[in-house]
Amino acid sequence: xxxxxxxxxxxxxxxVTKAITEGDEALTAEEVxxxxxxxxxxxxxxxxxxxxxxKQLAERERLANRTVPRSLKRAIDSTxxxxxxxxxxxxxxxxxxxxxxxxxxxxxxxxxxxxxRAYRALADLSAPDQKGLDELEAELKEKVKKENERQS
Amino acid sequence: xxDPSFDAVDFEEVLDRLVLYAQSLSAAVVxxxxxxxxxxxxxxxxxxxxxxxxxxxxxxxxxVKWYEQKAAPTTTTxxxxxxxxxxxxxxxxxxxxxxxxxxxxxxxxxxxDGAAFTLDKFATMLETADGQLYRRQQLxxxxxxxxxxxxxxxxxxxxxxxKGYNAFSNQELAQLLDATxxxxxxxxxxxxxxxxxxxxLSGAKEAxxx
Numbered sequence: 099x100x101x102x103x104x105x106x107x108x109x110x111x112x113x114v115t116k117a118i119t120e121g122d123e124a125l126t127a128e129e130v131x132x133x134x135x136x137x138x139x140x141x142x143x144x145x146x147x148x149x150x151x152x153k154q155l156a157e158r159e160r161l162a163n164r165t166v167p168r169s170l171k172r173a174i175d176s177t178x179x180x181x182x183x184x185x186x187x188x189x190x191x192x193x194x195x196x197x198x199x200x201x202x203x204x205x206x207x208x209x210x211x212x213x214x215r216a217y218r219a220l221a222d223l224s225a226p227d228q229k230g231l232d233e234l235e236a237e238l239k240e241k242v243k244k245e246n247e248r249q250s
Numbered sequence: 251x252x253d254p255s256f257d258a259v260d261f262e263e264v265l266d267r268l269v270l271y272a273q274s275l276s277a278a279v280v281x282x283x284x285x286x287x288x289x290x291x292x293x294x295x296x297x298x299x300x301x302x303x304x305x306x307x308x309x310x311x312x313x314v315k316w317y318e319q320k321a322a323p324t325t326t327t328x329x330x331x332x333x334x335x336x337x338x339x340x341x342x343x344x345x346x347x348x349x350x351x352x353x354x355x356x357x358x359x360x361x362x363d364g365a366a367f368t369l370d371k372f373a374t375m376l377e378t379a380d381g382q383l384y385r386r387q388q389l390x391x392x393x394x395x396x397x398x399x400x401x402x403x404x405x406x407x408x409x410x411x412x413k414g415y416n417a418f419s420n421q422e423l424a425q426l427l428d429a430t431x432x433x434x435x436x437x438x439x440x441x442x443x444x445x446x447x448x449x450x451l452s453g454a455k456e457a458x459x460x
Contacts, residue, residue, distance in 0.1 A: 103373035107282065108341050113415045114278035115337070118442050119271060121435070123326070127263045130270055137446050139269060139296060145262050148300055152261075155308055169316070170307050172256035177265075 149177040254316055258324040261303070267329045268299035268336060274442070275340055276449035281410055283376065283388045295450070302336040385412040395448055401427075402441050405434070 125133070131141045152173045156166045215231060223231070272295035306314045314335050316323050323331075375381045389412055396403035404427055409416055418426070420434045427434070 103377060104345070107373040107376065108344075110282050110414050111275070111278045111341070112337065113417070114281045114410070115271075115275050117409065117415065117417065118274040118277055118445060119333075120438075122267070122270060122274075123329075125270075127260070127266065130263070130266045133443060133446075134266060134269060136443055137273060137450050139273075141262075141266055144265065144269065144296055144300075148261075148265055148303070151300070151304055152307060155304070159309060164309065167307075167309050168253045169256045169259075170309070172259060173261040173303075173307055176259070176261045 145177050146179065149174065149179065152177065254320075255322050258322065259328050260325045263325050264329055264332065265299060265303055267325075268302060268332055269295050270446075271329075271333050272296075272298040272336060272340070273446040273449060275337065277442075277445035280449050281392065281415075281445065283385055284372070298336060298340060302332055302339060305339075306332060306335070382412055392448075395444065396441075399440070401429075402437055402444070405437055406441060 122130075134141050134144075152170060156170050156174060159166045159170070275298075276295055302314075305311050306316075314332075316328070316331070321327070376385060389410060392410065393403055393406060396406055405423060408418055408423060408426060420431045420438070423429075423434045424431045429437075
């Protein structure tokens, strides 16, 4: 009797989960990372932890003289820290290409750019200096705005 | 047996998407009434997602495998498959003895440490008059989390009530709330994020209690 009730409770959990995850497939990898960050998960730290665990699994297989499956090799390669290149030359080239693509992709500055100022003088800023700095900041923001508009 | 190619799989992305799914599952658990101390000692969404993926990758585990009759896996198809595995494992975990002896409901505490409920008893209790009252209190608590954003609260109120979940489509919600479908989609995204955060907070409170 209560088993059926438990199953009903689980069905309800499944239904609500379906509703919450609706549309998640359409999220890009970057959007998923951003959502995780918003909920306090650090994706880079997570990847590093996972990478260590899959390396341990592969090591266990090697020590037991068993072949490391392709899935495990791929998991190690695709979660590699940036400073470690894969041992396989093809994978290393693929990895390097992905890394280089990051430099050639468009760099968009945030639209709400804030200026930060630091002074060496002990006295307060004079009114003309303050005005000059305000003008420089406004000019910089205008340039960023135009550049972002041009790229989009 | 041939070893399928995994060249089209980005395991980092698979892991991220599984964590997102596990967070949603925890949020759903909160929505049905199992919050705060209810599932004491539970694993985090990250632990659950990582355990599922490691189970798949562990050659000594034959239970979760990509069978060769299926097409070569991609990130998308592997995530879809592992989401099912994660859901099954999550529910099995909740049915296990460990969890069945650590289900607590503050509202039903009859001593200082709170009343211990098995999951079966909890499910039974939910269907009694007391259970309905507990559900209403739980729903009020969830709605309260949306007090500052009435446009989100209205959707939550329609989607979840003390009888359970109501599957309104985006079109129906748009009609009921006099909004556009795009607005509803946008609001739902914000609700999802908020619920996932709530589930995380519940987990943190659990950890404090442990």
